[in-house]
Amino acid sequence: MAYFPMFLDLTDANCLVVGGDAAALKKTRALLDFGAKVHLIADDISLDIAALSEETDHLLLEQRQFTPIDLQERKLVVVATEDEELNSQISMMCKEGGIPVHIVSDKTKSTFDFPTYLKEQNLVGAFSSCGNSEALEKFLRNKEKEVLTWRLGELNEMLGRWKEPINDLFPRESSRNSAFEQLIDYALCYDGIPSDEEVEELLGAISMSL
Numbered sequence: 001m002a003y004f005p006m007f008l009d010l011t012d013a014n015c016l017v018v019g020g021d022a023a024a025l026k027k028t029r030a031l032l033d034f035g036a037k038v039h040l041i042a043d044d045i046s047l048d049i050a051a052l053s054e055e056t057d058h059l060l061l062e063q064r065q066f067t068p069i070d071l072q073e074r075k076l077v078v079v080a081t082e083d084e085e086l087n088s089q090i091s092m093m094c095k096e097g098g099i100p101v102h103i104v105s106d107k108t109k110s111t112f113d114f115p116t117y118l119k120e121q122n123l124v125g126a127f128s129s130c131g132n133s134e135a136l137e138k139f140l141r142n143k144e145k146e147v148l149t150w151r152l153g154e155l156n157e158m159l160g161r162w163k164e165p166i167n168d169l170f171p172r173e174s175s176r177n178s179a180f181e182q183l184i185d186y187a188l189c190y191d192g193i194p195s196d197e198e199v200e201e202l203l204g205a206i207s208m209s210l
Contacts (some may be wrong), residue, residue, distance in 0.1 A: 003113050003128055011035040014073055018066050018090060019080030020045035023104045025052065027078045030114060032058055032100050036075070041066050068093060074114070076100040107131035116141045120153025122160070159183065162199060169207060179206050 007129065013036045017028050020042030028049065031038050039060045053059045066086065071077065077099055079090050084105075092108035094101035103109040107130070115126035116137035125148045127140045159180065170176040186202060187193055194202065 005115075005126070005128070006089070007124065011073065012037055013075035015076050015078070016041070016070060016074045017078045017080065018042065018070075018079075018086075018102070019203065020049055020063075021080060022048070024078070024080035025049050027102070027104065027114060028052065028059065030117075030141065031078070032056060039070075041070060042081075056064060056076040065091065071097060072101060074099055077104065078100070078102045078104070078114075118144050118148050120148060120150050121157055123148065123153045123156040151191070151193070155187050158187075158193050158199070162203075166203065169203060176207055179203060182206055 015031050015036045017024050017037050017038055017040040017089055025046060026107060028038050028040060036070050037058045040199055041062045041064060045061055045063050045067060053061050063198050071093055079087050087103050087109060091101055091103050100112045101110060102114060113128050113131055115128040117126040125144050127137045129137050164180050166176055167187050170179050
């Protein structure tokens with residue numbers, strides 16, 4: 001069954017990664033990309049992960065074995081080890097404790113999946129194959145790159161700044177939707193982000209026509 005798409009705010013979230021290989025590095029990078037605080041525990045930690053920890057204060061490394069107390073107060077847990085018994089134990093403890101868990105090597109023991117994603121500032125597009133094909137997810141992400149560009153990221157930030165003024169100016173939902181659609185069309189047609197002055201002028205014209 002397909003996973004439900006849900007976007008979480010992980011800003012400063014307390015996340016645990018168990019494992020120190022390339023898979024753990026990949027998941028850790030994704031968590032850090034969305035502002036999480038990552039505590040990584042592993043018997044062996046790769047040089048790449050060690051180097052990553054020098055680039056951010058959001059990554060804490062401990063070279064030791066996992067213990068059950070490590071699960072306390074975690075927002076989510078990622079397990080990237082080849083120890084199937086340990087993977088099963090952590091999965092069971094997380095499920096019993098209501099902690100979202102992702103077991104890299106076994107989706108049947110996971111309660112969530114890491115999608116392949118594309119991110120431009122606060123605009124995110126993501127794809128999940130429910131663990132069936134990472135290659136297909138990457139194919140879709142590469143296709144999406146043609147649409148979800150840095151310019152759309154900038155446009156999204158501009159629309160966010162104007163959300164409240166537009167809500168105040170257009171009390172009716174249909175009018176608000178039309179205003180946003182026309183702003184987006186304007187930006188895409190002229191291949192640029194309108195200035196605040198241009199937005200004010202455009203909104204004035206839109207309000208006269210609705």
